[in-house]
Amino acid sequence: xxxxxxxxxxxxxxxxxxxxxxxxxxxxxxxxxxxxxxxxxxxxxxxxxxxxxxxxxxxxxxxxxxxxxxxxxxxxxxxxxxxxxxxxxxxxxxxxxxxxxxxxxxxxxxxxxxxxxxxxxxxxxxxxxxxxxxxxxxxxxxxxxxxxxxxxxxxxxxxxxxxxxxxxxxxxxxxxxxxxxxxxxxxxxxxxxxxxxxxxxxxxxxxxxxxxxxxxxxxxxxxxxxxxxxxxxxxxxxxxxxxxxxxxxxxxxxxxxxxxxxxxxxxxxxxxxxxxxxxxxxxxxxxxxxxxxxxxxxxxxxxxxxxxxxxxxxxxxxxxxxxxxxxxxxxxxxxxxxxxxxxxxxxxxxxxxxxxxxxxxxxxxxx
Numbered sequence: 001x002x003x004x005x006x007x008x009x010x011x012x013x014x015x016x017x018x019x020x021x022x023x024x025x026x027x028x029x030x031x032x033x034x035x036x037x038x039x040x041x042x043x044x045x046x047x048x049x050x051x052x053x054x055x056x057x058x059x060x061x062x063x064x065x066x067x068x069x070x071x072x073x074x075x076x077x078x079x080x081x082x083x084x085x086x087x088x089x090x091x092x093x094x095x096x097x098x099x100x101x102x103x104x105x106x107x108x109x110x111x112x113x114x115x116x117x118x119x120x121x122x123x124x125x126x127x128x129x130x131x132x133x134x135x136x137x138x139x140x141x142x143x144x145x146x147x148x149x150x151x152x153x154x155x156x157x158x159x160x161x162x163x164x165x166x167x168x169x170x171x172x173x174x175x176x177x178x179x180x181x182x183x184x185x186x187x188x189x190x191x192x193x194x195x196x197x198x199x200x201x202x203x204x205x206x207x208x209x210x211x212x213x214x215x216x217x218x219x220x221x222x223x224x225x226x227x228x229x230x231x232x233x234x235x236x237x238x239x240x241x242x243x244x245x246x247x248x249x250x251x252x253x254x255x256x257x258x259x260x261x262x263x264x265x266x267x268x269x270x271x272x273x274x275x276x277x278x279x280x281x282x283x284x285x286x287x288x289x290x291x292x293x294x295x296x297x298x299x300x301x302x303x304x305x306x307x308x309x310x311x312x313x314x315x316x317x318x319x320x321x322x323x324x325x326x327x328x329x330x331x332x333x334x335x336x337x338x339x340x341x342x343x344x345x346x347x348x349x350x351x352x353x354x355x356x357x358x359x360x361x362x363x364x365x366x367x
Contacts, residue, residue: 024095028066030342031059036312037066040299044072049297051311056303059316060271061091063301068097068130076255076266077133078293080275085135088271092131100131103138103251111144112175114185114200120149121201121238123254132266134251136276140285145249149238154199156208156215157234163213164195171197174239183223198223201238250285252292268298330360 031037036052043050044067055063064075077092079085085102092100104115111117122129124146152174156162171188172178176197179187182205188197198205207228209217218235219228255266270276270293280286305313333343345356 024062024065027062028069028095031062031066031314034314036314039312040067041070044297044299047297049299051300051302051309052314053302053309053311054305054313054315054317055301056316056318058087058091058094059314060301060303061088061097062095063314064088064131064269065092065095065097065100067299068092072267074128074130074132074266075269075299076251076293077131077269077271078139078276078290079133079135079271080279082135082137084271085133085138089131089133092133097131099129100133101129102133103135103141106137106141110141111149112186112200116141116143117149117199117201117238118203120144120146120254121153124150124153124238125236128266131269132255136279136283136286139251139289140283141251142285143249143251143253146253152239153236154239155234155236156218158215158218160215161213162215164190164193164208164210167195167197167208171239176239181226196221199237199239204229206232206235206237250289252289256296265296268293268296270298270300272302273300274302329356333360 036054040050040052052063064077067073068075077085077088079088082105089100089102101119104113104119107113107116110120120143154170154174156167168178168188168190176186176188176199179189182189182196182198185198185200185202188195190196193210195208195210196205197208204220205223207217207219207221208215209219218232220230220232221228276290280290300311302311303318305311305315337343345360
């Protein structure tokens with residue numbers, strides 16, 4: 001397999017193939033036909049770790065998405081930096097793993113971060129992204145212990161006898177700020193028989209309509225228009241906010257815990273493990289976290305193939321030599337076409353695609 005698309009995610013287009021679904025299926029078929037793929041699958045099916053090399057650029061996301069489609073995972077994909085992590089998550093989504101997610105940026109206090117609370121709420125609720133990309137700095141984020149967060153889950157059903165003052169006291173104790181109109185996470189408002197609140201662990205705010213002390217309806221609402229949306233019979237929401245919740249945990253306590261709230265254990269997927277190790281030097285807690293992950297059967301991948309390595313080599317090579325020299329592409333592709341059965345070209349935008357088409361019009365006949 002030769003020459004994957006460059007990094008860049010869903011904005012890329014192919015000069016011969018515009019449908020992302022068809023492109024993903026075609027490239028995945030090429031990947032699965034490679035002998036290195038069978039080696040990796042054999043190791044994973046045997047419950048062993050696997051090493052893969054020669055996966056340059058977006059082929060790392062293609063490989064990850066293919067493993068998910070095979071039924072492996074979920075994967076905790078560790079990258080040295082955020083830029084690499086965002087590219088990997090974008091590429092995995094492009095190649096069919098729509099649920100790929102990335103850890104939020106590091107925060108001084110994760111318990112007051114809506115992004116972190118939403119993610120941890122998902123994990124506590126058993127909603128595990130099939131791919132969770134973890135840039136090293138975010139992987140080392142100090143997090144509240146799961147039990148402390150579980151104590152901040154508010155459960156409400158229609159028909160509950162829970163007066164507005166009682167719910168307001170719970171929200172206030174959890175650190176939500178009382179305001180005239182709710183417009184942002186960690187806020188709540190009470191107006192007669194209506195109580196609005198926006199938990200840190202939710203993507204949307206909620207509105208409780210009362211009939212006396214009884215909750216008659218529960219609905220989501222738009223914080224910009226204040227219009228009510230879909231109704232809910234029950235909600236279980238992570239409040240977050242407020243005082244710092246004990247930060248004695250890391251993501252491993254959520255991704256690998258064996259308790260009732262975390263029944264699925266993530267498979268480590270190290271992207272450029274040597275670079276991860278270099279970035280870990282001097283970072284508090286990084287060595288311990290990486291050592292714990294290394295004890296679990298996982299996957300390690302590298303862009304380059306070492307001749308003396310025992311890794312399965314996919315033979316994907318860099319596109320770097322094409323950059324800034326499109327006039328040379330035609331001659332390069334002529335040479336390449338004599339050695340490989342198929343070439344797929346990618347462009348960053350439609351303008352670049354049109355330029356490439358013009359340059360290659362004489363060299364490559366249209367399909």
